[in-house]
Amino acid sequence: xxxxxxxxxxxxxxxxxxxxxxxxxxxxxxxxxxxxxxxxxxxxxxxxxxxxxxxxxxxxxxxxxxxxxxxxxxxxxxxxxxxxxxxxxxxxxxxxxxxxxxxxxxxxxxxxxxxxxxxxxxxxxxxxxxxxxxxxxxxxxxxxxxxxx
Numbered sequence: 001x002x003x004x005x006x007x008x009x010x011x012x013x014x015x016x017x018x019x020x021x022x023x024x025x026x027x028x029x030x031x032x033x034x035x036x037x038x039x040x041x042x043x044x045x046x047x048x049x050x051x052x053x054x055x056x057x058x059x060x061x062x063x064x065x066x067x068x069x070x071x072x073x074x075x076x077x078x079x080x081x082x083x084x085x086x087x088x089x090x091x092x093x094x095x096x097x098x099x100x101x102x103x104x105x106x107x108x109x110x111x112x113x114x115x116x117x118x119x120x121x122x123x124x125x126x127x128x129x130x131x132x133x134x135x136x137x138x139x140x141x142x143x144x145x146x147x148x149x
Contacts, residue, residue: 007064014063025058027051077141084133094130 002010017025019032027047034042054062087095087103097120104111104119111119123139125131 002064002068010064010067011060014060023059025063077137080137080140081134084137088133092130093132093134094126095133097125097129097131100131 014025015021017029017033019029019036027044030047030050031042034040051058054066056062058066084095085091087099101116105116123131123136
């Protein structure tokens with residue numbers, strides 16, 4: 001499912017989230033992780049929903065399996081790229097930030113303001129306000145930036 005490098009990266013992520021270092025990610029670990037990222041006052045219901053995604057206690061094996069299942073659910077890169085290309089009739093490989101933001105906040109599963117902020121933090125537009133959707137597609141399907149390889 002994953003190569004050794006990916007497994008090591010997931011192990012590092014697991015260790016960061018497992019705040020009390022007991023080998024199990026629980027609600028308190030999630031709350032402390034959110035707090036460390038600056039998100040305070042996370043609702044208990046939200047944390048409970050995250051914990052319930054697992055079939056039992058979240059040890060590293062369960063954590064890895066959950067990520068495998070989540071990643072398997074992503075569409076293939078060519079499908080995601082095709083969806084973006086519909087929005088890029090000139091084939092430039094970019095979409096205007098304002099246009100993409102309008103679509104994401106007014107159509108279908110609408111993004112919240114926080115989701116929009118997170119997206120621009122992860123995929124900042126260039127100085128002209130263009131978003132490189134090819135990079136977004138790559139990261140969605142491969143999990144890391146091309147330049148980082």
